[in-house]
Amino acid sequence: RAKIVGRALYFFFYAALASVMPFMTLYYQDLGLSGQQIGSLAALQPLVTMVAAPAWGALADATSQHRRILLSGMMLSALAVAAFPLAQSFWDVTLCVFAFALFSAPLISLIDNSTLQQLGPRRDLYGLQRVWGSYGWGIAGYATGWMMGWQGLPVIFIIFPVLIALTLVIALRFPVSQSALGLAFGRGLAGLFSNRRWLFFLAVVWVTGVGFGMYVNFSLIFMRSIGVTEPQLGLVQAIQIVSEIPFLLASGQLTKRFG
Numbered sequence: 350r351a352k353i354v355g356r357a358l359y360f361f362f363y364a365a366l367a368s369v370m371p372f373m374t375l376y377y378q379d380l381g382l383s384g385q386q387i388g389s390l391a392a393l394q395p396l397v398t399m400v401a402a403p404a405w406g407a408l409a410d411a412t413s414q415h416r417r418i419l420l421s422g423m424m425l426s427a428l429a430v431a432a433f434p435l436a437q438s439f440w441d442v443t444l445c446v447f448a449f450a451l452f453s454a455p456l457i458s459l460i461d462n463s464t465l466q467q468l469g470p471r472r473d474l475y476g477l478q479r480v481w482g483s484y485g486w487g488i489a490g491y492a493t494g495w496m497m498g499w500q501g502l503p504v505i506f507i508i509f510p511v512l513i514a515l516t517l518v519i520a521l522r523f524p525v526s527q528s529a530l531g532l533a534f535g536r537g538l539a540g541l542f543s544n545r546r547w548l549f550f551l552a553v554v555w556v557t558g559v560g561f562g563m564y565v566n567f568s569l570i571f572m573r574s575i576g577v578t579e580p581q582l583g584l585v586q587a588i589q590i591v592s593e594i595p596f597l598l599a600s601g602q603l604t605k606r607f608g
Contacts (some may be wrong), residue, residue, distance in 0.1 A: 351467050351524055358460060358519045363482035364489035365512035369430055369505045371490060371586055376433070376502055377442065377575060386439055386566075390446050391566040397450035403537070405455035416525040419459045423517045425452035427510040434506050459525065466526035476600030484596060485589040493585050494583015502579070520536040 377387045405422075409415045430449035450536045464478050489512065496504050541547050569582055577585075596603070 352478065353458075354519060354523050355464050357390050357480050358516060358523050359479060359482035360392055361512055361516040361519060362456070362460065362485070362487035365509050365516055367486040367586060368508040368512055370519040371565070371569060372497070372502065372505050372582070373477055374492065374570055374580075378570055378573075379502060380436075380439075380442065382439060382442075387570075388566065390442060391562070393443065393446050393452040395562075398454045401451050401454035406458055409455065409459070414526050415459055415463075415527050416454055419525055420457050420458075420517060421453050422454075422519060422522065423513050426456070427513040428488065429453075430506055430509045432515075433602035434503055460523075462528070463524065464527040466528055467524065473601035473604055475512045478598040480594055480597035485595050487587040489585025490590070491583045494586065495580045497579035497583070498593070 374391060376389055377390055382390070405418060409418050426449055429445055429452055432448070433442070436445050456595060461479075463474075465472055465475060466476075468474055489508075493508055496508065541551065567576050569585075572582060572585070
């Protein structure tokens with residue numbers, strides 16, 4: 350039963366993310382923001398998350414309030430997204446982006462940590478749980494594109510709170526783990542930077558992230574500039590997610606084979 354609830358949680362949580370995150374740069378463009386401003390807003394979320402995620406994790410570990418932080422983060426993230434249509438200037442939008450990044454920062458870590466704890470020694474089955482998030486992303490991305498073509502781009506600020514509300518209902522039945530998310534921040538950094546294999550891994554992730562960030566943040570703006578419609582932009586989200594599904598399904602065998 351816990352596995353089924355976990356799959357539903359991944360499905361609706363990633364569906365909610367797919368309904369808003371890929372299309373935010375289009376909204377920034379519609380507000381008349383410059384490319385530099387759009388890039389700054391796109392960079393703000395991962396930078397805030399980088400600091401906020403370990404801070405939330407430390408707070409959850411110190412207070413054993415993992416469930417409360419998960420549920421509160423979902424509710425406050427929905428409120429932050431719902432506030433976007435009220436933003437009238439670059440600084441208003443910046444505040445909304447900061448709030449969304451701050452409150453959503455611990456969510457993936459809390460869900461993943463709980464999933465791994467439930468799997469116990471069968472952590473190789475993680476991909477079979479997480480792949481439901483990919484299904485949710487693909488379906489919601491396509492549906493959101495169709496809705497934007499029908500109701501206009503601001504509809505994303507309605508879809509996200511609705512999907513997060515459904516996610517919240519499922520999360521109430523999800524067994525959130527109270528186990529620690531990790532080491533203390535300082536000890537964690539020391540462990541990372543004293544291990545050459547980890548440093549190499551982080552360097553690969555960083556280089557990949559640089560290229561991926563440029564593509565994710567500006568590809569839809571480019572596509573729209575050459576006449577791609579909103580429903581087609583949604584279809585792009587569904588198509589590109591197909592590439593990760595086989596790897597998630599095979600992740601257990603891959604980790605057994607390569608470590």
